[in-house]
Amino acid sequence: MILTAGPSITKLEKKYVADAVSNGWNNNWNNYLVKLENSFKKYFKVKYAIPTSSCTGAMHLILKSLDIKKGDEVIVPDTTWVATASAVKYVGAKVVFADIDPDTWTICPKSLKKKINKKTKAIMVVHLYGHPSKMDEIVKISKKYKIHLIEDAAPAVGAKYNNKLVGTFGIAAAFSFQGAKLMVSGEGGMIITSNKSLNKKIKQLAAHGRGNNKKKGTFWIEKIGYKYSMSNIQAALCLAQFERLEELVEKKRKIFSWYEKNFINSNKVKLNKEKKPARSIYWMTSIFLIKEKLKIKIDGSTLSKILRKKGIDTRPIFPSISTYPMWKSKNKFFSKELGKYGLNLPSGHNLKKSQIDYIAKTINNILN
Structure with a gap:
């Protein structure tokens, strides 16, 4: 896994x-x-x-x-x-x-x-x-x-x-x-x-x-x-x-760059790419599924279950926390969409490029 x-x-x-x-x-x-x-x-x-x-x-x-x-x-x-x-x-x-x-x-x-x-x-x-x-x-x-x-x-x-x-x-x-x-x-x-x-x-x-x-x-x-x-x-x-902070940050940024190259031609996935003048440390490389472009009915949770069967662990994006039972909000925030169609991808420090390539290829194959 x-x-x-x-x-x-x-x-x-x-x-x-x-x-x-x-x-x-x-x-x-x-x-x-x-x-x-x-x-x-x-x-x-x-x-x-x-x-x-x-x-x-x-x-x-x-x-x-x-x-x-x-x-x-x-x-x-x-x-x-x-x-x-x-x-x-x-x-x-x-x-x-x-x-x-x-x-x-x-x-x-x-x-x-x-x-x-x-x-x-x-x-x-x-x-x-x-x-x-x-x-x-x-x-x-x-x-x-x-x-x-x-x-x-x-x-x-x-x-x-x-x-x-x-x-x-x-x-x-x-x-x-x-x-x-x-x-x-x-x-x-x-x-x-x-x-x-x-x-x-x-x-x-x-x-x-x-x-x-x-x-x-x-x-x-x-x-x-x-x-x-x-x-x-x-x-x-x-x-x-x-x-070792700079070394750790650079590895995280390298991992993101590997994912980015694999998804560069995809119109179905949006990465959490930094927006200038921000410089992200990319603690978690994450994706957002663009539902309008998907040929199949799938959300982050469903994709996660499929990936797990293929030996790939993922993590859900945080849900809209205002909708938890303690607060019971009925907002119409974008946060709901992100929670439903977002997913954290494997981003551990010790990952290799070959593993990132496999993960991205698997996701692209599923979505296509």
């Missing part, structure tokens, strides 16, 4: 993890955590980086630290992993869904603008599958209406918009290192920000509300917080991956 995802683990990762397991205790309990924080701050040119146990936890911490609460509204794209919206519910705020742009599959600025009202406190953009959102338009909107801009950059470490790294456009950003992502730590996340006050609040909340009162001692708790910390061992793995 050709799997959808899979990391690239080298001697460097094994070396760092082995060192953390053997020596990362007592006085060295956070040595890789500190190195990882410093590496992120330097790469993104931000003042603060906070490793977390997950990207979901990272988003929760950001929203909570911005004092977003019941009665407030946060706008999110209708195509994303549910964690983006769940984090909003964790703080008691209302999730407001905006449609996605048909070309980039990221939040549509026009749809976003229509959703803004006096209760809107934040916009959470998602750089879906490693493709940046339309940040020039979205930044203008957030500034005009004085709304916090938060980046769910879970799958987009290294992606750029107008030559600027995603994660550096808003007040804060969250990244994911879950096992299927571009760079992995098994599970884990990272918050980056240059806002001093926000950083202080996030760090306290992530450490069970621990205070800084020396007279009260190390176990003095000032408020209810959470356990959202990353372990030193996870940080060791993550650091090794981060040091």
Whole structure:
């Protein structure tokens, strides 16, 4: 079976993890955590980086630290992993869904603008599958209406918009290192920000509300917080991956280019090709079936089942999350079409050109 995802683990990762397991205790309990924080701050040119146990936890911490609460509204794209919206519910705020742009599959600025009202406190953009959102338009909107801009950059470490790294456009950003992502730590996340006050609040909340009162001692708790910390061992793995970031991104872009050559003459399939001035990391090469051109009745789910019988694993595009039973929206968004006719193709780091050729040839044969 050709799997959808899979990391690239080298001697460097094994070396760092082995060192953390053997020596990362007592006085060295956070040595890789500190190195990882410093590496992120330097790469993104931000003042603060906070490793977390997950990207979901990272988003929760950001929203909570911005004092977003019941009665407030946060706008999110209708195509994303549910964690983006769940984090909003964790703080008691209302999730407001905006449609996605048909070309980039990221939040549509026009749809976003229509959703803004006096209760809107934040916009959470998602750089879906490693493709940046339309940040020039979205930044203008957030500034005009004085709304916090938060980046769910879970799958987009290294992606750029107008030559600027995603994660550096808003007040804060969250990244994911879950096992299927571009760079992995098994599970884990990272918050980056240059806002001093926000950083202080996030760090306290992530450490069970621990205070800084020396007279009260190390176990003095000032408020209810959470356990959202990353372990030193996870940080060791993550650091090794981060040091190889450009290599990992280039392989993902190479995989996309192999698919692109195979589908270049197809009028039945549209790839998630980057739209300038965006530079995608192509975490997941994905296709959208153009139903008007199909000779057979088929959608993403049906195609996935056929491909599985031929030894090819795939992954569905996220459904329209506003239609989940928690929200029960009856929208007419493009996100519904994408969820029905879209499909993530195998995009693991260790795939070979011959495997990509086989996958694309199989899809073309089925559709033709």
